[in-house]
Amino acid sequence: MNKRSRLDRHYEAIPIAYVESSLVEPADAPNQGDEGAPAAWLVFVPEVIDGLSSLKVGDRIVLLTWLHRARRDVLRTYPGDDVHAPYLGVFSLRSPDRPNPIGLHPVEILAISGHRVQVSNLEAVDGTPILDMKPVI
């Protein structure tokens, strides 16, 4: 297995949905959804609608977002933007700034209306792309 030849490899992550939220600026978003984030709608792209067919109101799911406004060149930072905290490697932090800015969001489904799904407590800003949605196990 030639590892060197794979360093330049990348994979194309395609949004399955976008967030519609009253949260507009990343600075207004809480660090975690249970710290007062609002409910939000997910608007799915037509191509993936069949994947929604078994979702029910009340399901607990994990949303995977692509945090498109994050920085990808950050490898060490301060947790919670607290410069008095220790300066840590990003793989020990939940900071959005990291090589692949994928966010994990445990949420509950509040409503389903065609290609639109409302979820609780989502700390992602309006327009954030969604890459995946999985049941909590």
Next chain:
Amino acid sequence: MNKRSRLDRHYEAIPIAYVESSLVEPADAPNQGDEGAPAAWLVFVPEVIDGLSSLKVGDRIVLLTWLHRARRDVLRTYPGDDVHAPYLGVFSLRSPDRPNPIGLHPVEILAISGHRVQVSNLEAVDGTPILDMKPVI
């Protein structure tokens, strides 16, 4: 916000590491790591080493893999490949086959040696790209 113009958008996910494992064939991998998956090494690419600086043996983390051998055109399937089970939308399942085949793996760090990190119970096959690693919260 013009949603239509964003349907063709994609994001480049770049592997930060690759799995080194005795698991070679996806058919041999258990459905979940706690169903008998082996320990495995993660071999990080040189560009992201600084991000590892705060990891410790015993840390519990969530690994995000890109399941590169999964099918991306599947929107409904049978859970656990059981054709007698109900036929469900993939966003209600943990199946690797889905539009963005990102796997979530809760593991524990067993050893750290330079750019190599050993983790417990990883059901991903040898060569699987890793996209991210986050602390469990």
